[in-house]
Amino acid sequence: MGKDKQQTEPNVLKRFAHLLGTDVKNRRLEIPEKFGKGYCTGFVFNEHIRMLIMNYELNKDLVLENPDINSPMRMILFKFQNIFPKTETLSTGKQLKAIPSVLITTSSVNTDAVISIHTNTAAINIEVDANYLKGLFDLSEKSPVLQSLLQNTQPLLFEQIIYPSLQKIVDEIVSESVDETFALFFRRVKAEELICRLLMELEKRDEKHLYDLNIRDIETIYKVKEQMLEHLETPPVIKELAVCASMSPSKLKRLFKQIFGNSIFSYYQEFRMKEAALLLKDEKLSVSDVGYQLGFTNLSHFSRVFKEHTGMKPKQYSRS
Numbered sequence: 001m002g003k004d005k006q007q008t009e010p011n012v013l014k015r016f017a018h019l020l021g022t023d024v025k026n027r028r029l030e031i032p033e034k035f036g037k038g039y040c041t042g043f044v045f046n047e048h049i050r051m052l053i054m055n056y057e058l059n060k061d062l063v064l065e066n067p068d069i070n071s072p073m074r075m076i077l078f079k080f081q082n083i084f085p086k087t088e089t090l091s092t093g094k095q096l097k098a099i100p101s102v103l104i105t106t107s108s109v110n111t112d113a114v115i116s117i118h119t120n121t122a123a124i125n126i127e128v129d130a131n132y133l134k135g136l137f138d139l140s141e142k143s144p145v146l147q148s149l150l151q152n153t154q155p156l157l158f159e160q161i162i163y164p165s166l167q168k169i170v171d172e173i174v175s176e177s178v179d180e181t182f183a184l185f186f187r188r189v190k191a192e193e194l195i196c197r198l199l200m201e202l203e204k205r206d207e208k209h210l211y212d213l214n215i216r217d218i219e220t221i222y223k224v225k226e227q228m229l230e231h232l233e234t235p236p237v238i239k240e241l242a243v244c245a246s247m248s249p250s251k252l253k254r255l256f257k258q259i260f261g262n263s264i265f266s267y268y269q270e271f272r273m274k275e276a277a278l279l280l281k282d283e284k285l286s287v288s289d290v291g292y293q294l295g296f297t298n299l300s301h302f303s304r305v306f307k308e309h310t311g312m313k314p315k316q317y318s319r320s
Contacts, residue, residue: 008184010042010050011067019064026180031056045188048132052125053174055084074131074152078195079103080124083162083170099274100162100170102198106130108155109213124170126191133195145205155213159260160201169194205261211254220245221255228264232272233295236264273309276302280318287314 009027017024022032028041038056045051082100107130130152139147148154162170169190178186224245228236241264242249256264272294279290291302291314306314 006044006046008044010044010052012064013040013042013052015064015067016040019062031058035059043184043187045184045191048129049188049191050127051173051187051191054121054123054125055174056121058121074107074129075127076107076130076133076149076152077103077105077109078126078128078198079105080126080162080170080194082122083124083167084122084174099271100167102160102162104149104158104160104198104202106149106152106154106156108153109157109215109218124173126195128195133199143203143205144210145207146199146203148210149199149202154210156210157213157218157259158202158205160198166194166197169197202261207258210258213255213259217255218259220247221252221259224252224256224264225260225267228268229271232268232275233293235295236268238264269305270309273306276306276314277310277317280314284318287318290314 009024013024013027013029017029020029020032020035022029027043028039031038031040036056036058038054040052040054040056042052043050080100080102130150134150139150145158149156149158173187173190173194176186224241227244228241238249238253242252245252247255253264256267260267262270276290276294279285279293280287285293287303288299291299294302296302296305303313303315306312306317310317312320
């Protein structure tokens with residue numbers, strides 16, 4: 001007897017198409033012109049893993065019910081953001097918020113009954129069943145971070161910066177031209193490679209105890225991050241950030257490191273040096289201008305910190 005044909009289109013993609021009064025063709029939804037522009041494409045690889053690629057702009061926000069809310073599987077969400085090339089330059093010239101990263105959340109954080117379809121969305125969502133992942137390798141000697149994520153019983157969220165080799169895999173998923181015969185197989189292999197490499201990065205984190213997160217704490221930590229990165233010329237003062245966050249300094253430091261895998265000051269300094277590299281290479285500013293603009297009063301100190309992060313002194317970097 002013939003097997004029933006496996007569903008290869010995510011239910012949410014069909015629901016989205018219905019909301020826009022259009023159809024899904026070859027697992028791809030083109031946004032009708034009257035609603036905006038762009039596309040959304042999705043893949044159900046098997047019962048354990050599915051992926052949604054979203055790159056569109058809508059005329060207004062929409063909301064649709066999540067058809068997979070009652071799924072018996074405990075899915076972990078990997079949300080890749082800022083991974084599509086920008087088509088226009090921001091008038092502010094600020095590039096920091098466009099740094100590619102991935103959010104990794106347990107199902108207890110990712111179980112909203114509705115999904116907001118924002119006007120400007122550029123992301124890739126990969127959902128993987130936690131039990132499926134746990135069965136792929138021995139967890140007994142893995143880090144508490146990895147064990148807690150794959151147990152999928154706590155409300156947890158992690159953010160990981162995407163380095164160039166990961167971005168290359170993302171680009172292959174989005175842009176590689178693959179014959180329809182191999183399309184699902186190719187993208188599943190690439191999706192699993194991405195997840196594997198991300199788990200390898202998470203395992204390097206050294207937290208011994210992880211704290212349950214709620215939406216309010218997550219939003220607060222992200223506001224602190226935004227506030228800090230908007231003022232790279234001013235080193236963060238923990239007590240001041242804690243007052244703004246209505247948290248104790250110890251809780252702020254603990255949750256920030258749990259989410260981002262780095263202390264507040266180390267995270268700030270990393271982004272400060274990314275901005276320095278951008279100003280040197282793209283804006284063609286002098287070393288002294290960049291140093292002073294980012295709050296360094298001692299250019300020798302700036303040069304030393306820059307080399308620690310990039311492996312080159314600022315002048316050498318600007319000429320490379």
